[in-house]
Amino acid sequence: MSIARPILWSVALLALAALPFVAGKFYIDLIAKIMIMAIFAMSLDLLVGVTGLVSLGHAAFFGLASYMLVLAAPDQYTAVSLWTSLPLAMAASALLALVIGALVLRTRGVYFIMVTLAFSQMVYFVFHDTKIAGGSDGTYIYVKPNASIGAWSPFNLGDNAHFYYAMLALLALTFLFLRMLLASRFGRALRGIKSNEQRMRALGFNTYAYKLAAFTIAGAIAGLAGYFAAVQFGFVNPEMLSWHQSANVLLMVILGGMGNLVGAVVGAFALVLAQDLFSSLTKHWLLLMGGFVIAVVVLLPNGLTGAGQTWRHWRERTRSG
Amino acid sequence: MDLQIFLIQVLNSIQYGLLLFLVASGLTLIFGIMGVINLAHGSFYMLGAYAAFVLSGLTGGLLWAIVLGVPLAVLFGYVLEWIFFSFLYRRDHLQQVLLTYGLILVFEEVRSLAVGDDVHGVAVPAALASSIPLGSAMSYPVYNLVISAACVIVAALLFVLLRRTRLGMMIRAGASNREMVRSLGIEIDFLFRVVFALGVALAAFAGMINAPASSVYPGMGNQVLIICFVVVVIGGIGSVTGALIAALAIGFVDTFGKVFLPDYSGVLVYLLMAVVLVWRPEGLLRESSA
Numbered sequence: 001m002s003i004a005r006p007i008l009w010s011v012a013l014l015a016l017a018a019l020p021f022v023a024g025k026f027y028i029d030l031i032a033k034i035m036i037m038a039i040f041a042m043s044l045d046l047l048v049g050v051t052g053l054v055s056l057g058h059a060a061f062f063g064l065a066s067y068m069l070v071l072a073a074p075d076q077y078t079a080v081s082l083w084t085s086l087p088l089a090m091a092a093s094a095l096l097a098l099v100i101g102a103l104v105l106r107t108r109g110v111y112f113i114m115v116t117l118a119f120s121q122m123v124y125f126v127f128h129d130t131k132i133a134g135g136s137d138g139t140y141i142y143v144k145p146n147a148s149i150g151a152w153s154p155f156n157l158g159d160n161a162h163f164y165y166a167m168l169a170l171l172a173l174t175f176l177f178l179r180m181l182l183a184s185r186f187g188r189a190l191r192g193i194k195s196n197e198q199r200m201r202a203l204g205f206n207t208y209a210y211k212l213a214a215f216t217i218a219g220a221i222a223g224l225a226g227y228f229a230a231v232q233f234g235f236v237n238p239e240m241l242s243w244h245q246s247a248n249v250l251l252m253v254i255l256g257g258m259g260n261l262v263g264a265v266v267g268a269f270a271l272v273l274a275q276d277l278f279s280s281l282t283k284h285w286l287l288l289m290g291g292f293v294i295a296v297v298v299l300l301p302n303g304l305t306g307a308g309q310t311w312r313h314w315r316e317r318t319r320s321g
Numbered sequence: 322m323d324l325q326i327f328l329i330q331v332l333n334s335i336q337y338g339l340l341l342f343l344v345a346s347g348l349t350l351i352f353g354i355m356g357v358i359n360l361a362h363g364s365f366y367m368l369g370a371y372a373a374f375v376l377s378g379l380t381g382g383l384l385w386a387i388v389l390g391v392p393l394a395v396l397f398g399y400v401l402e403w404i405f406f407s408f409l410y411r412r413d414h415l416q417q418v419l420l421t422y423g424l425i426l427v428f429e430e431v432r433s434l435a436v437g438d439d440v441h442g443v444a445v446p447a448a449l450a451s452s453i454p455l456g457s458a459m460s461y462p463v464y465n466l467v468i469s470a471a472c473v474i475v476a477a478l479l480f481v482l483l484r485r486t487r488l489g490m491m492i493r494a495g496a497s498n499r500e501m502v503r504s505l506g507i508e509i510d511f512l513f514r515v516v517f518a519l520g521v522a523l524a525a526f527a528g529m530i531n532a533p534a535s536s537v538y539p540g541m542g543n544q545v546l547i548i549c550f551v552v553v554v555i556g557g558i559g560s561v562t563g564a565l566i567a568a569l570a571i572g573f574v575d576t577f578g579k580v581f582l583p584d585y586s587g588v589l590v591y592l593l594m595a596v597v598l599v600w601r602p603e604g605l606l607r608e609s610s611a
Contacts, residue, residue, distance in 0.1 A: 106602040114550040125587030290426030
């Protein structure tokens, strides 16, 4: 186990790095999209898997940052600077998460699920009912953000391979950042809140502030993913912050396995590829998807990365029983 | 705003609020008693509306569709609880969310396979298809009054059931303390199944009776579901009285919001929820006597 894991990691990373040399444009774009969703899923894992906050409204922060890319530009044909619009988008998502978090964290348990869903729906209606960025139709973005610093242009987001490597780097950086966060005192406090909030409070932790900080950080990282999703797709619409999107990312976290970030990445790959497979089979692919969701939750309660554990449990139970 | 328009909007608010109450009362009881968060509850409203469309086509009228549809909904709820939901009680909320979300996808696609994705209308029964004149230029459809009246009757029956019968007593007891009811030897499995079937029937009835007014379209269940969550959050989980107050409040806020602030009407309901959350995070009435 101890040797197998680094080897597995290196192989996965090498395979991802080598992909643009062997795969066509379709697969480069698909994997880049999956890596964006993996960043999104990791941000939710910080809430669901680490802190024990089941949010069903995480798409609000993803979608707001997508819209910030549109709102930062004077019109659809003018390229904005990556270095100003990205921080702006992430800051907007973080601020929204701070405000919503301050309200929703007053509740717990099933209330929390319903209230996060309701508030994300409120944000959805803001973009759906008003004329902002094309209202319910959404709007196209014809140009990619400009990554140049002064006269120097390190990479071009319009180039598929460049975009792919940028997303790979971002995925790795987000992973390392969250890993460091989890290893810190802050991260251990969050895990403590998940296992027993009462005890953490008794130990003198201001658990509300810790949860709010986690909610805001998760919102900002979801914004990072949402921003690049808008860059890649070249359009935004209210569906990007719909509750189906929130349910989707929650599924990724569960499918991969909660609380260790790796699961979120694995889940993003597995879910997007499964959706791709199902939608190529039939027009009524959501029926297969529904069955798949139910099967995953019933058969793999610990997700794909915890499948071995589930299997061992099951075997022990059948042996003893 | 002159008096006639005001009156019409008040009637619309009450109608919308009562319909929300029928759907949300089942949701809040199912959560209060079984501890299950059911995202698929909006689908029952959708299935009710489609049942009204299909059955009124087969039988020739909405009235027969409802007479046939409500027992079918009870049966459907009873069986669904038995083969699916009874497995959810021991799982955590996260898994319940995902399992019932999967169920929504299944329901929507089955509906799409069976009836297609078109918008359908359901005819208002001929005897009720007239309008009442209000002043010189306004009128109000009789059928909309019938919807409100039917909702009032069903809501009254629900309160009688909950407050005046032995079954209602068990349900109320279950909503305020599930463990205690179980340990007092009440047959909880049966109680769960009855409450679930009741909730499904209420939601489906709301969908059926409102079908001529709202028309029947894909995704109609999800819209209702999320507003019903707001109702339950404002009213307090497990409280039917709270659900009634919250549903009517939302009916008024939403209807008058559409008149005064058409661009922001979608947001107002959630702002109302935010205010209630700041004021009373547990909802207006939590687990009180139904």
